[in-house]
Amino acid sequence: MSSSIKKIIIGFAGATILATAANAGGFSRGTADTDILFEDGNFNMRAGVTIVNPNVKYDTINGAAASDGKYSDSYAIPNAAIKLKLHDNLSCAGTVTQSFGAGATYGPEAVAAGLLTGHGVKSEGFTSNELGLTCGANLAVGPGRAWVIGGLYMQDFDYSQTVTLNARTPFGLSNTDATLAFKDEYRLGYRLGVAYEIPEIALRAQLLYRSEVHHTPGVDVGSFTTLVRAFPAFGEGTLPQSVELKLQSGVAPGWLVFGSVKWTDWSVLDTLNYTIVGPAPVFGNVTELEYAWRDGWTVSAGVGHQFNDNLSGQAALTWDRGVSTTEDNLRDTWGLAGGVALSNDSKTATLSLGGGITYLSGGSVAQQTVAHNIGTIEEGDSFAYTSKGSWAYALGGSFKIKF
Template identity: 30%
Template sequence: MKKMTTGIAALLMGTAPALAGGIERAPQSLAALFEPGNYAELSFGGADPTVSGTDAAGFDTGDVAQGYGFVGLAYKQEVSPNVSFGVIVEQPFGADVRYPDGPPAGSGSPVLGGTAARVDSTTVTALARYRMDNNISFHGGIRASRADAEVTLSGAGYGDISGYNVRMDPSWGTGYVIGAAYEIPDIAARISLTYNSKITHDFDTRENILPGAVTTTEVNTPRSITLEGQTGVAADTLVFGSIRWVKWSEFQVRPAEFSSLPGLSAGLVSLEDTTTYTLGVGRRFTDNWSGLAAFVYEPTGDDLVSPLAPTNGRKGVTLAAIYTMDNIKITTGINYSKLGDARPQTGGAPRAQMEDSDLWGIGVRVGYSF
């Protein structure tokens, strides 16, 4: 049981990425920190979302969400029975949205034609964990994130600002993570609570409104709280679940020249806070093979959304198989998510209706204990 269940909820979700609220692509898992002994892992995979609909002028938007890949690394060193350290490298945030180009903005052109957004990020987290003799443990550390972005607003839906482009050069920011856990090893039970602080980036910013000028844009990637639990319920069987809250409302992007224009002080994007629920079951079939299944639910919010994040809630199913051989554990996961219908808006007016969107994701995680 212990071979299968270490950090099971985070393990499952980490191997099969999915679009969560805002621009989150991965749940910032700390699963490696709970592995027994010394441990190293490599994870990789990709996702293919399909987000399409019809704009207010009757044009087919095509698939505006591009596929993406990911890679992650983790290392955990146990320096004593009670103290361990770890390093995790991941890509938790990202976006690649492109509305197909159309003729110049006007009544006969796509309402959002040419609008695009690209966000890339990499986060490195250094962690420590102290385990007390009463099965309570505390974990925490420093998180450093590198990010960059480019956004283009185009089409009739943007009126006079159609054609606006902004580039934000790579920037590093730092934050922290802190949490606690309680375990009952005999029944593979654990409950943990983890808080991730916001991370502030100060981007050197270039807007085509003032060619050649460089300003600074402050952007906060959002804080989050994750509650995870798991417990054995029968021989070789356990249940697990998680609740994750992310404060996306503090993710504001306000380039200086853009935000100084009349009616645009709110900036480029406005997102709602999200809460994501996971519930699943795991089963060991043989000494080498185990299987997991989980249902993921993120409630819908206001269906008027940013064109740069054109979905609203999700329902997903993740399946994973784990093969264990000696000190090696290979986990392969696949996720299918139904993404909620949404209406991208500008100026408070809906500009398109996105319907029947979904996502397929697959990932592989190879772990080695030593």
């Protein structure tokens, strides 16, 4: 059994990463490919990209049927890792991915509904890229090997929101666009973990913690730009910590089962606070973008099979608990993803391809009925809306070499 199981492992790390991003809860996107630490070889490199196309739109706005198209933007997640085996008991890996992100472009009906309360959001989104270095030390324990994993990563933050202002603004201009933007420098975080594996039967259990990162973009990199002038702006917000347990094992010649449970501390993101520097009473006060999220849970399970010496495949089911409570519409998702891995005879090169489909639950959000108070989450949004269940699609590929 050991020979065929080891061949399955060759392509699965890359194939499993593909196509599951549409299931990620909250603003989660890519995950650093630290699994490359466990792979055979003195030098391993894997690089790939996943394209995700969610299709979320409003079904009704303020009780009336909506005709706007989808507002959820498609996106691409890069993922790359290079591992060096420094010693029989020590390996280190450099990783690159886009850890968090979101993007939306709203139609004219949604913009008009927002204008009724002061401004209509035309588009908004952010990205947070991660550069990491993680090492793993191992030693023989019983029939297998025990690992201690640790490392540092740097994460940036780049946010932008464009709104249409109505005639009640101090600028005295009707339907004038303005853009709020922040760009924070790379901030330091860390990851720690433990693992135990028995390579002969492809058994591995791994527990990995990733720290939160607090971003505080200052006035030198924040702005609120209008037709009249650009005002400095600054803000703060926290992206969450997470803990993930991953399990896998060979169960029969040519067969592997795997699964994971991940907790993400999305409840840390009650608000994103910002201040636009300018004359009172319009500017100079703290303003909040409200989220009021709860913690997220993501559970997945799958099976892999070795078809022949060069071709393996896998399929996985994923459920993610939606993080929304009262402010927006990020509900539960259910997804199915699959992938294949094709390697050359010497197993020095592997091509992985994957695809997936995810069902995104619908829901409703009420309109705020009381005045907004800073520091207090008010239930609802600037306008009421409902969304039906929708589908997201993902395609990805990666290429790996080893020596």
